Amino acid sequence: MSNLIFDSVTKIFGEGSSKYVALENINFEAESGQLILVIGPSGSGKTTFLTIAGGLQTPTNGDVKINDSTINSLSKKQQTKLRLEKIGFVLQSYNLVPFLTVEEQFKFVDKLKNQNLTEQKMHELLSDLGLLELLKKYPNQLSGGQKQRVAIARALYTDPDYILADEPTAALDTDRSMKVIELLRDLAHKRNKIIIVVTHDLRLKDMADKVYQIIDGKMTILEK
Amino acid sequence: MFLAIKEMLHEKLRYSLIVALIFLVSYLLIILTGLATGLANLNKAAINEWDASSIVLNSDSEGRLQQSFLSQDEVASLPNNGTRISQYSTLVKSENGLKENAQLVALDSKSFIFKKLKITSGSKNIRNNAGVVSDKFKSDGFKIGDYLLVANSSLRIKITGFTPRATLSALPVVYISPDTIQSLNKGVTNAVVFKNTLNNSKIPKGTNQLSIGSFINKLPGYSAQQLTFNFMIGFLYIIILIVISIFLYILTVQKLPNLGVLKAQGVSTQYLVLSTLFQSFIMSVIGVIIAIILGEITAITLPSEVPIVIDKSNIIVTGIGIIIMSLLGALIPIRQIAKVDPYKIIGG
Numbered sequence: 067m068s069n070l071i072f073d074s075v076t077k078i079f080g081e082g083s084s085k086y087v088a089l090e091n092i093n094f095e096a097e098s099g100q101l102i103l104v105i106g107p108s109g110s111g112k113t114t115f116l117t118i119a120g121g122l123q124t125p126t127n128g129d130v131k132i133n134d135s136t137i138n139s140l141s142k143k144q145q146t147k148l149r150l151e152k153i154g155f156v157l158q159s160y161n162l163v164p165f166l167t168v169e170e171q172f173k174f175v176d177k178l179k180n181q182n183l184t185e186q187k188m189h190e191l192l193s194d195l196g197l198l199e200l201l202k203k204y205p206n207q208l209s210g211g212q213k214q215r216v217a218i219a220r221a222l223y224t225d226p227d228y229i230l231a232d233e234p235t236a237a238l239d240t241d242r243s244m245k246v247i248e249l250l251r252d253l254a255h256k257r258n259k260i261i262i263v264v265t266h267d268l269r270l271k272d273m274a275d276k277v278y279q280i281i282d283g284k285m286t287i288l289e290k
Numbered sequence: 291m292f293l294a295i296k297e298m299l300h301e302k303l304r305y306s307l308i309v310a311l312i313f314l315v316s317y318l319l320i321i322l323t324g325l326a327t328g329l330a331n332l333n334k335a336a337i338n339e340w341d342a343s344s345i346v347l348n349s350d351s352e353g354r355l356q357q358s359f360l361s362q363d364e365v366a367s368l369p370n371n372g373t374r375i376s377q378y379s380t381l382v383k384s385e386n387g388l389k390e391n392a393q394l395v396a397l398d399s400k401s402f403i404f405k406k407l408k409i410t411s412g413s414k415n416i417r418n419n420a421g422v423v424s425d426k427f428k429s430d431g432f433k434i435g436d437y438l439l440v441a442n443s444s445l446r447i448k449i450t451g452f453t454p455r456a457t458l459s460a461l462p463v464v465y466i467s468p469d470t471i472q473s474l475n476k477g478v479t480n481a482v483v484f485k486n487t488l489n490n491s492k493i494p495k496g497t498n499q500l501s502i503g504s505f506i507n508k509l510p511g512y513s514a515q516q517l518t519f520n521f522m523i524g525f526l527y528i529i530i531l532i533v534i535s536i537f538l539y540i541l542t543v544q545k546l547p548n549l550g551v552l553k554a555q556g557v558s559t560q561y562l563v564l565s566t567l568f569q570s571f572i573m574s575v576i577g578v579i580i581a582i583i584l585g586e587i588t589a590i591t592l593p594s595e596v597p598i599v600i601d602k603s604n605i606i607v608t609g610i611g612i613i614i615m616s617l618l619g620a621l622i623p624i625r626q627i628a629k630v631d632p633y634k635i636i637g638g
Contacts, residue, residue: 113636122554122633143558150556157551157636163293164548165300177292178557204300232636 068133068227070096070119070260075128077114077283088114090283092128096228096262096276101247101254103274104264104285111283112264113232119262120153120230121145132227150178154221156231161217162205168192169201171220179224188223195219195249211242218249228260229253235267247273294565298572305573308537312530312577313584316612319526320585323604326519328597333515334506335455336395336424336463340403342483345505346372349498353508360479360497367494372482373401378474379461381441388431392423393458394440394447396471402485407465412451416467421447424462428452429594438464445473459509527615534570534619542566542623549627550635562627567620574616578609 072094079086088111096102106112117123118130122145124138131137137148149155162171172188175181192198195215205213214234221229231250235243247263247270254261254275263270271277277288298305331338346368351358355377365374376396383389397404399416407414410425412434421438427449432438438447447466456463468477493499500508507513542549549562582605589600 117633117636120554122636146553146556146558148556149554153556155551155555155636157554161551163552165297166293170296174292174296178561 068098068260069131070094070228070262071129071131071134072115072119073129073131075118075125075130077111077118077123078126087283089118089125089280089285092285094278094285096260098227098258098260099255100275101251101261101263101273103270103277104262104280105266105268105271105277105288106280107266110280112266112280115280115285116230116232116262116264120155121148151224152227154224154226154229156214156217156221156229156234158233158236162213162220164205167202167204168197168208168216171216172223175220175223191219191223210237211246214238214242214246215249218246218253222253222257222259226259228262231261231263233265233267234263235265235270240269243267243269244273251275291565291568293561294568294572297565298569304541305569308534309573309577309580311533311537312574312612312616313580315526315530315533316578316581316608317584319523319530319612320581320600320605320608321588321598322519322523322526323608324585324589324598324600325596326516326523327601327604328599329460329515329519330512331455331599332457332460332597333509333512334458336393336458337502337506339406339408339453339455340373340483340502341406342373342403342485342502344484344487344499344501345481346484346488346493346497346499347481347505349496351498353498353500353505354510355480358480360481362479364494364497365479365482368482368497369484369488369492371402372484373397373403374468374479375481375483376468376471376475376478377480378471379459380443380474382438382447382464383441384432384436384438390427390430390432391461392438393461393463394421394466394471394474395458395463396466396468396477398468403483404465407453407456409451410454412449415450416465416470419445419447419466419470420450421470422451422453422465423449424456424464425452425454426457426462427464440474443474445470459511527611530612530615531619534574534616535622538566538570538620538623539626542626546626546630547635550630550632553630554632554636559628563624566624566627567617570616570620571613574613578612582609 072092075089075092077089079088104112104115118125121137129136129138132152137145140148163174166174189198197215197219200208200212235246238246250261250263251273253259279286279288347353347358348360378394380392380394381389382392407422414422416422432449434449436449438449447464447470471477488499585600589598592598
């Protein structure tokens with residue numbers, strides 16, 4: 067059972083008159099098998115929240131814990147290793163390496179992790195996501211929805227404890243947005259992952275297990 | 291290096307253009323180095339063949355053989371294991387009209403220099419107005435038994451043998467005996483060459499001992515010529531450095547968003563840096579190999595009058611130099627890679 071905890075996390079940028087509080091005293095907890103939505107308007111602090119959860123930034127105050135170990139005290143190198151092994155990122159754009167085919171995106175992960183997963187595992191994953199026919203295609207030959215599905219598959223390929231998704235549906239129409247979020251929810255439930263989706267798309271609220279809202283750096287949980 | 295290779299294979303045109311630039315500059319570098327070596331050899335090949343350590347000349351000669359005249363007393367007070375050199379520059383002609391500017395160098399047939407001379411054809415005989423001549427004469431049509439008619443003189447030198455790598459100050463050498471040169475320069479001794487370096491106490495007043503290296507550097511025009519070539523070669527190395535830096539910098543800036551996302555996904559900076567260094571290394575190796583092959587072909591096809599020598603040591607030094615410059619050129623883009631903050635890419 068994995069968990070991700072924000073314990074009184076505050077993030078402040080700048081000093082003096084240019085001081086800006088991006089996150090204020092955030093308490094947050096996520097457990098395996100949950101799809102969690104973090105919603106809020108632009109500039110509310112959603113992405114700051116996501117990057118702190120992914121170890122890309124450290125909080126000014128408070129602790130971020132993964133499976134009860136504090137990640138903000140890790141060195142940059144350790145944080146990079148943590149991201150490679152425990153976290154899967156799904157981003158709005160630039161998700162895929164442009165000069166690698168879909169198949170090579172997965173082989174690249176193998177090389178990075180010095181693992182040699184069987185082709186069967188890769189094919190199973192791609193088959194589950196309906197991507198098998200895209201194996202030899204480059205990202206610029208895929209539609210927006212296909213790119214996001216490949217990005218999700220790649221994020222899952224390393225079997226991370228949790229997946230952080232930043233506006234994964236921003237470039238998609240309603241139908242495709244729903245499909246992607248359904249896919250993420252199924253993955254959270256069936257594969258027992260923590261999936262945190264940061265979005266300003268309120269249409270997705272009903273699909274999540276928990277919904278948090280950030281406004282002006284303050285986080286509240288919304289009743290469903 | 292999976293990422294580096296895949297990127298190069300996918301972006302063939304971009305990387306081929308950089309390889310083409312490295313090749314062009316490397317090719318120019320190899321040709322210039324070859325010419326520098328060839329011209330240097332033309333000046334000093336004969337001296338290298340002597341396999342000597344030092345030379346004693348008149349102290350007022352500024353290290354120039356032609357300007358040095360040693361008195362009989364000075365020569366006599368030097369150790370007798372040296373080779374006395376008497377030199378005379380002139381035009382020689384064959385009986386059938388072939389002409390050649392040459393350096394006549396007179397030495398004793400028992401001297402260590404003469405004993406060291408190699409013969410490619412004929413015999414090693416300089417008695418009775420005979421001469422062992424540079425094989426440049428052979429390639430210009432002279433044959434064993436031909437007579438060299440010395441300009442402004444009645445002296446006739448019979449060619450008895452050809453010797454390789456015998457050029458001095460860019461002119462082919464004709465080795466003759468001291469008796470033969472007597473009629474041209476009254477048998478004056480210009481210098482005495484030694485296998486070893488003499489103790490200063492053995493150097494008579496009015497003379498100066500130079501190492502063979504210093505003596506070569508003082509050959510007329512030699513240092514100026516080599517400095518000019520070295521300047522051009524050095525400048526080309528800098529051009530390679532700049533070209534690689536600019537191209538890799540532009541390529542890196544273009545892919546910064548991707549690099550940021552890769553970092554966010556757990557790809558270490560070290561991996562991305564090594565990837566860029568590897569690309570730079572591969573491009574320079576390919577560029578250098580093509581340049582070497584084409585340089586060798588050029589050297590073979592150029593007319594023999596062009597003094598180009600592309601030898602192994604030149605190729606190794608030039609190749610390593612270009613590869614080092616290429617790796618140094620990758621340092622600026624590497625700095626960009628190290629500075630990419632994934633948060634800024636994701637956070638916008």
